[in-house]
Amino acid sequence: MALGLCITAFCVMTACSSTPKNQGTAKKSLSDTDEQIFLGDGIKKNYDPNVIMKRGEAFFEKEEYAEAIVEYTHFLDLHRTHVLASYATFRIGESQIKMAKGIQRDPSPIQKAIEAFEKLRKDFPGSRYDGPALQKIQECHDLLAQTHLFVGEFYYRRGSYLAAAHRFEEIVKLYPDKAVAPDALYFLALSYHDMGADDWASEKLTLLAEKYPSSAHSSEGKSLLAKIGGATPATLVAKNVEPAAPAAQSAAPPSREQPSLAAGLIPSAPIESFRLPSATALRQSFVSCRLGAWC
Numbered sequence: 057m058a059l060g061l062c063i064t065a066f067c068v069m070t071a072c073s074s075t076p077k078n079q080g081t082a083k084k085s086l087s088d089t090d091e092q093i094f095l096g097d098g099i100k101k102n103y104d105p106n107v108i109m110k111r112g113e114a115f116f117e118k119e120e121y122a123e124a125i126v127e128y129t130h131f132l133d134l135h136r137t138h139v140l141a142s143y144a145t146f147r148i149g150e151s152q153i154k155m156a157k158g159i160q161r162d163p164s165p166i167q168k169a170i171e172a173f174e175k176l177r178k179d180f181p182g183s184r185y186d187g188p189a190l191q192k193i194q195e196c197h198d199l200l201a202q203t204h205l206f207v208g209e210f211y212y213r214r215g216s217y218l219a220a221a222h223r224f225e226e227i228v229k230l231y232p233d234k235a236v237a238p239d240a241l242y243f244l245a246l247s248y249h250d251m252g253a254d255d256w257a258s259e260k261l262t263l264l265a266e267k268y269p270s271s272a273h274s275s276e277g278k279s280l281l282a283k284i285g286g287a288t289p290a291t292l293v294a295k296n297v298e299p300a301a302p303a304a305q306s307a308a309p310p311s312r313e314q315p316s317l318a319a320g321l322i323p324s325a326p327i328e329s330f331r332l333p334s335a336t337a338l339r340q341s342f343v344s345c346r347l348g349a350w351c
Contacts, residue, residue: 121152128144
């Protein structure tokens with residue numbers, strides 16, 4: 057009898073002493089958030105806007121951004137006219153930015169963030185998050201421009217000058233006002249120079265000197281321009297100019313030199329037909345990339 061009472065008393069004491077410890081561990085694992093939003097009957101809570109928003113915020117605070125996006129999206133699916141709908145959309149964009157791994161990695165989260173912020177400005181015009189969303193869009197485009205430059209420099213160092221030129225051309229076309237634009241223009245000229253297209257390189261170096269005279273590569277650009285001649289690019293020759301008549305003593309018209317071009321970049325043609333390739337032409341020539349799965 058005495059032995060039974062002792063065992064009973066020991067079990068009660070053990071249970072009492074272990075209960076606070078388990079509760080403390082549960083609260084700590086939820087980062088001091090209200091764990092009740094994750095527990096209990098989920099049917100009703102899956103429709104309650106306050107509970108859904110709390111779950112999204114809890115995941116965001118714990119840096120579980122994919123789960124947070126699921127909750128914010130669920131909130132918008134059920135409560136698009138709610139007072140917090142614009143906030144939920146803004147949080148989706150923020151979560152996408154948090155999921156980005158830097159300019160060296162896949163930029164798709166940055167692109168999805170831009171989509172979220174643009175959707176916010178379209179669906180909730182004049183909201184308190186309109187200004188911050190516009191600022192975030194600019195920050196995202198800065199990151200995309202830096203990513204293009206990083207990938208372009210990667211290709212340039214590997215000697216893949218055509219692929220590098222494609223990246224630098226994208227920056228010059230899409231982000232001419234970004235901080236990386238002068239660097240992109242300089243490396244674009246270098247890429248053309250290394251491909252043997254000094255006429256195109258000269259044109260880009262002239263543009264660099266005129267548009268970005270104080271850039272970090274300004275002096276290097278001027279030196280390279282002087283090295284390759286710095287004359288008016290052959291691509292600017294008028295297409296319809298008639299050649300001068302040959303002298304009477306000549307049996308055939310004088311030969312013309314073709315401008316230096318990268319082998320295989322464009323087919324042989326008269327000098328009048330050469331033009332700087334468009335970004336579309338470069339994009340069509342660019343067939344593969346070797347940096348991860350994104351190109």
